[in-house]
Each structure stands twice: as C-alpha cells, then as structure tokens.
Amino acid sequence: MSDELESVEDFQLRARSWLAENMPKAGSLPIRKGIDPEEQVWLDARDLQKTLFAGGFAGICFPKEYGGQGLTRPHQAAFNQESADYEMPIVLNVPSLAICSAMLLDMGSEEQKQKYIRGAISGELVLCQFLSEPSGGSDLAGLLTRAQRDGDTYIINGQKCWSTNAFAADFATCLVRTDWDAPKHRGLSMIIVPVHDPATHMQRVQMVNGTREFCEEFFTDLVVPAENLVGVENDGWTVGQRQLFFERQAVGGGSAYTSGMARARGAGHDAITPASLATRMGKNTDSAVRELVGWSHVNDVVNSQIIKRVTIGMTSGEYPAHASSMMRLTGAETNQLRNDVMFEIAGEDAVVANHNDQSVLRESGVAYLMRQAGSLGGGSTEMSRNMISERVLMMPRELAADRDVPFRDVRRGR
C-alpha cells in the first residue's frame, strides 16, 4: 500500500460511509439494565472505541506505529464533522487520549508507548491523571506523595485528589516526590501506576451537579515496577510540564488528539447553545435576549480564532509551549460566559425544574452549577495568567521563597 497521505476529501467520504454502516446513531445506545448510568457511559465508550479501532478510525492524529492513523488535524476536523450525528466515545478524549497518551508520545519509553498509547487507542485501557493533592493543586511542585526506590520497584505512599474519572480508568500518570533533599521542582518523578490495586483505597466524590466523576486515592505501600518511570528519575517536573501543556491545549479546545464532538448524551438533541435555548423558549425575538446571544456568540468566535492563532504560533515555534495557557484561559472564560447567558435566558425555569427532569432548562441550570470547573481544571485561571505573564510575556517572576531550598527544609502547613 502507498505511503502517500490520503486526501482529506477521500478520507471524509470513506469515513461517511463507514460511520453509516458501523456506528450507532446519537441517542440510540440501549440502556444497560442494573448498571449505574455513570458506569454505563464508560462501558459504551470502550465498546465504541474498539469499533473505531477495528475500522481504522481511532487515534486519527497518533502515529501508526502506536495504533493511530498517522493523519493530520484537517483529517480529524473532517471526521468530527462526519461523526457529529453518531455516538462517539467522547469521555475517552480527556484525559486518556489527549493528555496522558499525548504526553507519553513525547516522553514515554518505546515499551510504554506500545503498551499505553496503543492500549488507549484500541479501547483496551483508559488512563487518568494523579497530580493534585489536598495541600494544593496550584503549587503542584510542592506535592507530598512519595515514592521510594526498592530494587526494581518503587513503593508509593500518599494521597491524590480531584482525579477525574479515575474510577473508570486502569492506569494513572502519577507525579510523586523521589528526592526530599533537592529543591521542590527537582525532586519529582512521573510514574505510571495501576488505578485499582489493593494498596490503593479510592473514594468517589459527589459534585454539586450530582455526578461522582471526581475521585481521591490513598496509597499505602503501593508497589510498582521501576520500568513504569516516565523519563528520568527526579526530572518529573519536565514530564509533568509536558502533560500540563497537553492538558491546557485539550481543555482550551486546541488538541489534535480529541475525536468527535460533545453532545447531550442519549438525549437525541444537540448540546444546547444560547441561541437554541432562546428559540426553544420562544425568546428569540426579545431584543435583550438577542443581545445576550450575540455577546456569547462573538466570544465563541473570538475564542475559536484564538485557538487557531495560538496553535499555529506554537506549531511554527513563534510562541513557546506555555502559550497553551492562552487558549486554556480564554476557553474557560468563554465557557463561563456561555453558561451565564444560558442561565439568564432560562431564568427561574433553570432552577425550578424537577430533579428527574431531563429538559434543556434543567440542563442549563446544572451547567451553571459547573461554570467554575473550566477555570480550575488544568490549572486555575489565576495560574494561567501567571504563566502568560511570566513565560510568554517574560514579565518578572512571582516571588517564591522555596525555589532553591531543599524540599525537606521548606516550611509546610503550620
């Protein structure tokens, strides 16, 4: 077979007919009896990913040698367009594919790439992130979970929190401290750990919108093979920075490794927008509502232009990798504004809908409850602003009294 890249037009036509024959239409997946709906999403996603993989449509921008298709962003964009009316394994995008697998592609060993990237693309395994700790997520380099080398293994003790969808994952990229005598950024290591192990106690955390996607994990002498170290021991900050780069890119909407378009699952309708909500509520002729819809739409358009501009700048080398904080920042602000506007349009209907009511009005109320999520996940908005000022605009760095102090001597807590 020729190595020449298939044209986007040919690929799109091929995808169209394959999707029609192989993928279920949006909203047509059967309910699995006796299974928690949050678990069902993951079972369905794994099955859908296996189907995509078998059909040659999984991991479109990942290299072929790790199970991907070796294609380009325009191919991915064409596939997103074609697959919009089908069920897609959206939950596998972040963090499994677009963050953890993307990071491993840059930083992992050949064996790790073959096992974890191929595994994630083929639907055999799911990856998640163990970064944040109760002592603070913004000060990531100040983390306390420790790993001690013992022959061919590491022994891990400590606690992680806010791990999105860890309950449904198989492995996590876990940032730990391996040297307490080095300054905080220089004593860390990134280690791939199994999520479900008798030495790890996991608890799920209910969020304000009722879902339980957040998890926290307590490690007591968790033993992992030393070959699970990503990169070099005590250079985990470099690996973690690369992972955060992909996270900012993914949550900002600029990742090449996400596939499919998010939609209201199983509801049989497109995800609501301010414009569709205004129409559904018969408020689309109200001039005040039209102004709100326009305001949100303009922000959406500007945000998508920022994503394109920053992506081009980072690809060409004009912008440093830290510029991903720009799309992360504007993505969160745009999302927040969209939620605010929908809440405003829905008015009291957004809060009085019955708890079991699946209507768009209730959706806008629940979405409003989660409006802050985007300004914390992937690093807070304040930290993104710090990053842009210090690493993109090269303004003076924030004072850090602990920067060159052995971590053992850094004052912590009270």
Ligand SMILES: Cc1cc2nc3c(=O)[nH]c(=O)nc-3n(C[C@H](O)[C@H](O)[C@H](O)COP(=O)(O)OP(=O)(O)OC[C@H]3O[C@@H](n4cnc5c(N)ncnc54)[C@H](O)[C@@H]3O)c2cc1C
């Ligand atoms: C939807 C979502 C998904 C997440 N998924 C994961 C996940 O999968 N894995 C994972 O490990 N973590 C995850 N997180 C955690 C996330 O990374 C942290 O919430 C984030 O890094 C902030 O850390 P924190 O919550 O501990 O807040 P803190 O670090 O305690 O910060 C509290 C407040 O202080 C501000 N602040 C702190 N330091 C500074 C400073 N130097 N300058 C200015 N302001 C500052 C922050 O901006 C914030 O507003 C997720 C969070 C969310 C909301």
